[in-house]
Amino acid sequence: MKRVYVNEKWCISCHLCEYNCAFANSGETSMVKALKGVTIRPRIRVEENDRVSFAVACRHCPDPICVKSCITGALSAKDGIISVDSWKCVGCYTCICACPYGAIQPDETRGVVQKCELCTRNSCGEPACVKGCPNGAIVFEEREKKQ
Numbered sequence: 001m002k003r004v005y006v007n008e009k010w011c012i013s014c015h016l017c018e019y020n021c022a023f024a025n026s027g028e029t030s031m032v033k034a035l036k037g038v039t040i041r042p043r044i045r046v047e048e049n050d051r052v053s054f055a056v057a058c059r060h061c062p063d064p065i066c067v068k069s070c071i072t073g074a075l076s077a078k079d080g081i082i083s084v085d086s087w088k089c090v091g092c093y094t095c096i097c098a099c100p101y102g103a104i105q106p107d108e109t110r111g112v113v114q115k116c117e118l119c120t121r122n123s124c125g126e127p128a129c130v131k132g133c134p135n136g137a138i139v140f141e142e143r144e145k146k147q
Contacts, residue, residue: 003118004139010135011053016133019031022035025041041108074089
């Protein structure tokens with residue numbers, strides 16, 4: 001299955017992946033209308049320090065502990081993609097605590113959680129963060145499992 005991978009050697013901390021993600025999940029047709037004057041709420045985020053920068057997004061684990069920890073069944077795995085049903089989410093944040101990658105975040109505006117769903121709900125084709133990365137530091141590809 002294809003997943004989002006990050007090559008931190010190429011990441012320049014421009015945060016364009018975050019802006020493209022927030023826009024793609026906003027439901028708007030204009031980036032200016034979607035993001036002007038608002039705090040963006042991307043489902044991917046750039047972590048940086050003085051030596052390395054990299055984007056953090058859901059890894060869509062084959063055996064996802066976040067799904068197992070969800071007390072309401074709001075998180076589910078289907079065809080290798082971990083999704084959130086915001087109608088079922090009660091905002092307990094157990095999944096946030098369980099995720100070993102820090103890829104699930106609170107959505108403060110709605111009191112639920114949000115995470116990368118590989119842009120499956122906004123029909124971008126490939127994830128918007130990948131399309132918007134100017135250096136190709138974020139890729140959407142299938143990789144062989146190491147034995």
